[in-house]
Amino acid sequence: MSLETAVGRPPLVLLVDPIVASRHWMWRGMSRAFGVLEAGSVEAARDWMAQRPDIDALVVEDELPDGRGVELVEDLVAARHRVASRSIVLARPGAEWARMAKLGTTLVERGDLRAVLSKLAGWFLMRDAWLARALLREADRRN
16 A cells, blocks of 8 residues: 655654554554554654654644643644644543543543544545555454
């Protein structure tokens, strides 16, 4: 599978998760259609965003060692960062989901690779329905 953006490269996704095994599992699912950078903390995510202004989307675990993913996204929204509108927060369902949803945050349950890929496909694969379906079939095989 291959997807090229208007600038001739796959969309670039920053994946932020403190657990290496979890991050690697998500990376394997996403890397079939997207370029994927990895970070394990808010600080590392901010460093990547400063170094790589070409990041197209953010997938961030809410519980990080040095902060919360939802707060990182809130900061990006306040700064009008280009990736803010294409950010996914991975969290456990709970009472805070309503607050996060009111902020316009895209929420996905932790570990739901299919939901993450579905959202990314909606953002980047609108014109390539075949590729989007193939990506989701691959995610179903991984679950």
